[in-house]
Amino acid sequence: MAEIKNVVVPDIGNFKDVAIIDVAVKAGDKVSAEQTLISLETDKATVDVPTPFAGVVKEVKVKVGDKVSEGALIVTIEASGEAATLAPSTAPAAAPAQTATPVATAPVATPAPVAAPIAAAAPAPVSSGASAHASPSIRRFARELGVDLVKVGGSGEKGRVTKDDVQNFVKKSLAGGGAATGGALPGLLPWPDVDFAKFGAIEAKPLSRIKKISGANLHRNWVMIPHVTQFEEADISEMEAFRKELGAEYAKQDIKITPLAFMLKACAITLKHFPDFNASLDASGENLIVKKYIHIGVAVDTPDGLMVPVIRDVDQKGIVQLAKELGEVSAKAREKKITAADMQGGCFTISSLGGIGGTAFTPIINAPEVAILGVSRSSMKPVWKDGEFVPRLMLPLSLSYDHRVIDGAAGARFTTYLAHVLSDMRRLAL
Ligand code: CAO
Numbered sequence: 001m002a003e004i005k006n007v008v009v010p011d012i013g014n015f016k017d018v019a020i021i022d023v024a025v026k027a028g029d030k031v032s033a034e035q036t037l038i039s040l041e042t043d044k045a046t047v048d049v050p051t052p053f054a055g056v057v058k059e060v061k062v063k064v065g066d067k068v069s070e071g072a073l074i075v076t077i078e079a080s081g082e083a084a085t086l087a088p089s090t091a092p093a094a095a096p097a098q099t100a101t102p103v104a105t106a107p108v109a110t111p112a113p114v115a116a117p118i119a120a121a122a123p124a125p126v127s128s129g130a131s132a133h134a135s136p137s138i139r140r141f142a143r144e145l146g147v148d149l150v151k152v153g154g155s156g157e158k159g160r161v162t163k164d165d166v167q168n169f170v171k172k173s174l175a176g177g178g179a180a181t182g183g184a185l186p187g188l189l190p191w192p193d194v195d196f197a198k199f200g201a202i203e204a205k206p207l208s209r210i211k212k213i214s215g216a217n218l219h220r221n222w223v224m225i226p227h228v229t230q231f232e233e234a235d236i237s238e239m240e241a242f243r244k245e246l247g248a249e250y251a252k253q254d255i256k257i258t259p260l261a262f263m264l265k266a267c268a269i270t271l272k273h274f275p276d277f278n279a280s281l282d283a284s285g286e287n288l289i290v291k292k293y294i295h296i297g298v299a300v301d302t303p304d305g306l307m308v309p310v311i312r313d314v315d316q317k318g319i320v321q322l323a324k325e326l327g328e329v330s331a332k333a334r335e336k337k338i339t340a341a342d343m344q345g346g347c348f349t350i351s352s353l354g355g356i357g358g359t360a361f362t363p364i365i366n367a368p369e370v371a372i373l374g375v376s377r378s379s380m381k382p383v384w385k386d387g388e389f390v391p392r393l394m395l396p397l398s399l400s401y402d403h404r405v406i407d408g409a410a411g412a413r414f415t416t417y418l419a420h421v422l423s424d425m426r427r428l429a430l
Helices: 136-145 163-175 209-224 236-251 260-274 319-334 408-423
Strands: 003-008 018-023 036-041 046-050 053-060 073-083 095-097 103-106 227-235 279-281 288-290 296-298 298-303 305-307 346-351 371-375 380-384 390-401
Touching: 003 053, 018 260, 036 073, 036 136, 046 136, 095 298, 209 305, 227 260, 227 371, 227 408, 236 260, 236 408, 260 296, 260 319, 260 371, 260 408, 296 319, 298 319, 390 408
Parallel strands: 046 095, 296 346, 346 371
Antiparallel strands: 003 073, 003 103, 018 036, 036 046, 053 073, 227 390, 279 288, 298 305, 371 390, 380 390
16 A cells, blocks of 8 residues: 655754745645755755655645744655655756755654755756746756746745746747747847856846836837837927926916926827828738827836826827826826726827936837837027027937838938927917
8 A cells, every 4th residue: 555655854954944935746746756845945045855755745734935944744745666866956046056855754653754964055057047036946847848937927935936937938938929938039049147146246136017017018019020210309499488387377286287298299290190100000910000099108107117008089188188197197107006998099109208318219119009209308409590509498309110110201201290390389289
């Protein structure tokens, strides 16, 4: 009859109450000798505890987050007789990786833990994923599946990558035709894998959820859309004088009139004039879907990352109304109250860094839109006019467009027209 055996935490040096960061098995799992059961994290290292024999897991006695010391019961296993050779792990890890020699106590009725010293730390060869936060067993698992751990978001404690994270990543990659796999794109070198700790102190900071989501979108858009960025400068001297007047008037109502409200209006007018910019390629890539409405997304910088709420029917609203809505959506985004619906339906995006600084930048198109306007900080410049230099307030514009849809001449016409609208206040009223 098969024997039920206990596996307990082995000698892990002088460490006590060590946190379990990963439980790799569940009741009913078939395990082979040396397969990792749990991973522990001490101050100095990540330690995998493998089973010394093959069998079927009967019961798991611990969970992630539990603190354990030598002798604590991990699992009970119905042993099938195959014994482990107890070779140390060769898995690379961010922290020194070690494999503890597992301790089996048999049978259940007579627990007699056999202490064994911790195995020597395995050499950590440079390999993909070494800078991700994951236990040696997860690294091994990811390597077997060809997954680059750097690309997998960690949902575990302190952003640690779990087995579920790796499995979900593979599922998503398969669903997406393999484009998201950790491997490099054909013909490209793999991502450089550097042990930064070799050169000085480091700290691993997990990316926020928003950064992971927006990062994946930005990456796809950057790789899949042939971007061209057209630069222009608009003379906003008159616009700015008017904005200041308006601002003083509406300050009492707590409405802040920033240049962005004018930008929204000017873009709506320009988009009406150039309908191909107010459009998206359909999924087949063969038809341009031209929209009869003008909804514009605004990139909002929040402590957790970039969000793009959409302001609807911009062409039908006045500057004050737009300024009011802009204030509301940016506050909502920063307070994390924005919903997915608030960020849908955009035709075009404005990303303004004007409140911060800079002279120009190359924004990434927010697919499936075909263009995005970057706005930098305005400054006084000498402009040659009627035989002399005159000081004018100039606003730098950077328009990135999808070159599959828009050709260079159309890009330059769009920014030239936009600059005219911004410099001639009468056009904003059209
Ligand atoms: N030139 C000069 N000054 C400008 C300006 C410009 N182009 N744009 C804004 N300003 C001024 C405003 O007038 C305001 O001045 P006062 O405080 O003296 O009145 C100040 O800069 C701050 O403006 P703001 O940032 O509060 O308001 P906004 O309407 O310009 O922008 C918002 C709102 C939400 C777009 C902005 O706060 C923001 O998050 N910007 C960052 C967007 C971003 O990260 N884009 C990058 C995406 S790509 O990674």
